[in-house]
Amino acid sequence: xxxxxxxxxxxxxxxxxxxxxxxxxxxxxxxxxxxxxxxxxxxxxxxxxxxxxxxxxxxxxxxxxxxxxxxxxxxxxxxxxxxxxxxxxxxxxxxxxxxxxxxxxxxxxxxxxxxxxxxxxxxxxxxxxxxxxxxxxxxxxxxxxxxxxxxxxxxxxxxxxxxxxxxxxxxxxxxxxxxxxxxx
Numbered sequence: 001x002x003x004x005x006x007x008x009x010x011x012x013x014x015x016x017x018x019x020x021x022x023x024x025x026x027x028x029x030x031x032x033x034x035x036x037x038x039x040x041x042x043x044x045x046x047x048x049x050x051x052x053x054x055x056x057x058x059x060x061x062x063x064x065x066x067x068x069x070x071x072x073x074x075x076x077x078x079x080x081x082x083x084x085x086x087x088x089x090x091x092x093x094x095x096x097x098x099x100x101x102x103x104x105x106x107x108x109x110x111x112x113x114x115x116x117x118x119x120x121x122x123x124x125x126x127x128x129x130x131x132x133x134x135x136x137x138x139x140x141x142x143x144x145x146x147x148x149x150x151x152x153x154x155x156x157x158x159x160x161x162x163x164x165x166x167x168x169x170x171x172x173x174x175x176x177x178x179x180x181x182x183x184x
Contacts, residue, residue: 006091006111013038013047013089022049028094031062037120037129038087040160050120050127066119068134068149068170077130080121085160087151088116088131094182095144102182103143109178117149117159117169132170139176150174 017024017036024036031053038045053062054076066074071081091111095103106112118131132149140147149170151159158165 007113009113010089010091010111016047017049020047022047024049029090031064035129036089037118038089038115038156038160039084039120045157045160048127050129052129052131054121054128054130055123063130065133065146066130067146068132071119071132071170072167077119080130081119081166082163084120085166086118086120086129087156087159088118088129088148090114090116093148095140097143104180104182105140105147105177107175107177109180113153115151115153115156117151117166134170134174137174137176139179140174143179147174147177 014024014026014036022036023034025033029035029052032051034049035052036047036049039048040046053064056063063076066077066081071077090113092104092106092114093116095105097103106114116131118129120127120129122128133146134149136144136147149172151169152175155165155169159169
């Protein structure tokens with residue numbers, strides 16, 4: 001289960017969101033949960049919280065991922081990607097195999113800060129976020145046909161503030177991750 005306190009850096013980010021009056025969920029995050037996000041501020045990035053998932057094509061489904069390969073051409077995503085990029089701070093993420101095994105991914109077996117690229121938009125007066133996925137690299141391909149678009153810490157500001165950097169980053173090769181079967 002995701003616990004910010006397993007990483008002092010991620011714990012600090014979640015505390016900043018709480019200090020600013022937000023209530024991001026702690027633990028395993030699911031679509032529609034409030035999650036901490038790093039977004040553009042007036043002079044520097046700030047930490048906020050918003051729901052994960054854009055409204056879907058029917059009222060019962062959420063869109064939680066957007067493909068890096070098509071984000072700039074899909075009318076539902078293009079403008080939001082251009083002006084409202086964000087970053088999901090986390091200690092890792094889960095994927096499920098076809099056999100329904102839950103696999104935990106991170107840089108190492110011990111939780112390390114991981115930053116996932118995303119963007120957000122306003123829907124019915126509420127800000128909602130979506131994360132970006134890309135083709136899987138060799139560390140993911142056996143488990144899933146997509147993987148999150150992962151940023152290094154030193155790329156966060158450029159992702160958020162520099163449109164050209166963000167556009168170019170959509171095709172970057174992703175870092176190798178470790179996979180660990182999650183005990184139930």
